[in-house]
Structures are given as structure tokens and as C-alpha cells.
Amino acid sequence: MSGLKLFHTNGGVREAVPRLAEAEADVQGFVEAHMETLLGVRFLASEYGTGPVHGGRIDSLGLDENGAPVIVEYKRATDAGVINQGLFYLAWLMDHRAEFGHLVRDRLGATAAAQILWSAPRLICVAGDFTRYDVHAVREHRRSIDLVRYRYFGADLFGLETVASVTGPAPAAGVRRRVARPSAVCGRGRALVELAVAVDEVLLGLGEGVTRVQRKQYAAYQRLRNFACLCPPQQTKLLVYLKADPKEVELVPGFTRDVTRLGHHGTGDLEVQLRTERDVERAAELFQLSFAAA
Secondary structure: OOOOOEEEOOOOOEEEOEEOOOOHHHHHHHHHHOHHHHHOEEEEEEEEEOHHHHOOEEEEEEEEOOOOEEEEEEEOOOOOOHHHHHHHHHHHHHHOHHHHHHHHHHHHOHHHHHOOOOOOOEEEEEEOOOOHHHHHHHHHOOOEEEEEEEEEEOOOEEEEEEEEEEOOOOOOHHHOOOOOOHHHOOOOOHHHHHHHHHHHHHHHOOOOOOEEEEOOOOEEEEOOOEEEEEOOOOOOOEEEEEOOOHHHOOOOOOOEEEOOOOOOOOOOOEEEEEOOHHHHHHHHHHHHHHHHHO
């Protein structure tokens, strides 16, 4: 995986040799069994038939943390056709929204079905490797596509690496992302408007492949999974929810809070309250911690 080497350190130093799966089905079965942990996607169906006209089977169907439909396609090694195959199925999905909605309702309930985010469907391609042509190709498509490289290491380690992550086209002028134009979110104070812009820039700038997904109640920042969710400004503060473990953070009253068992918009168990640019600077290490865990 891009030259990454892993070593066992118990009883001496031994390299965990990277290897591909013996069969594509092995990768698919493992990812589907642990899809929410590995990809941040709730599993819906495997080998889903697209009917006699399309005559295909979607490897995996799911719903991500923000309610976006997800298609996952797998290849054991490098396969130039995986992207086009996935886009073919993505087009089918957009033409069969009602069918997908029924599937979500059956598996996850009516609430999840009512909140499907059709403006941001995703394709995740999991393969042994990708070429530079694959990376270039996804940047030319007007779809949200993630290229993810996998490797087994030794007998009990499994790794995923995001090779490329591209967001679909920006919304039309009438429905611009709220965080990108915070004046459309809140007119209660210039300071909070500017603070929202600053937080947005910091989160998007944490690393390559960070994308923003806008929902009505929050903006989610993700690589493969969400690592931060920014809510619209309140009267005196901004709220950001992070995937960092509250138990590993020194909680400061009025700045950070454990919301593990508290309902809130977005995802993440650590709440960060931002009132000034100084707070954004204080939160930088927490943003990095959550980004690294995504």
C-alpha cells in the first residue's frame, strides 16, 4: 500500500507481509460483514439484481452516515473496468429511486427511507490497486467516487487506503451549500458568519481527498467516513461534532463535551463549541485527531 510496511513487535520484529485476497468474494464478504466500521456505510444488500434490461448484479448496496445511497464494487487486483461498471450501476440506481427506497425501508425503517440524500449518491471501488489512469478518470466524472486500495497483512491484519476521493458537482446557484456561503445560513452576526467560513476552510484543508456533504441540519466532512459535522450557527456559537473518542480527550467545560448518549444532528461523540477564532485554533488538534481516525 504505497510502500507502507507493517511489523509485528511481539517476540522480535517480524514484517507482516502484504498480500491480495485469494478471491474477489473474500474481500466482498469481509467488507460487507464489517461495512459500517470500515466504510461508514450501513449494509443493505449483496449481489443485488438490476433486472432483465440491465442484466447485472450490484456487488453491495448501502446507505452512508449522511443518508446518501452507496454502491460498492470490488476487484481482487487491478481492473480497468471497475469504475465504468460502478457508474453503470449508479445510473441504474438513480433511475430506480423508489425501489431503493423500499429496500431501505425494509432494512432500516421508514425514518431512514424518508431521509435518503439523493443529491449525493456515492460509488466506492475497493480493489487491490488502481492505475494513474483510474485516478485521472474519476476526476473527470461528475459523480462522487472513492477509489480504495485494500491489503491483507499477515494472518490477522486488513488495511484500506483511499487512493482518490472526488465529490460530485456543486449544487445550482439557488441551492448553494450553506457552509460555503454562510451568509445564507445565518444573519445573526458577522462574527459567526466569518467563523463558519474559517472552520469550513480548516476542515477542508486537513488533507487530500476531504469532501463536504451538505444536509439540512449540518455539513459533513469526510474522507471515506465522516470525521466532522458542522451545524449552522446558533446565537452565540458554532457546534462541531467529531469522531474523536471523548474518553481520550481532556474535556473542558464550555468548549468540549461528551455527547455519546445525547441526541444531536450529524455524527460523532465529541462536541466542540466554537465562539472565536481562538477557539478554532484550540480545536485544531482535535480536528486532526478525528481526521486521522476517519
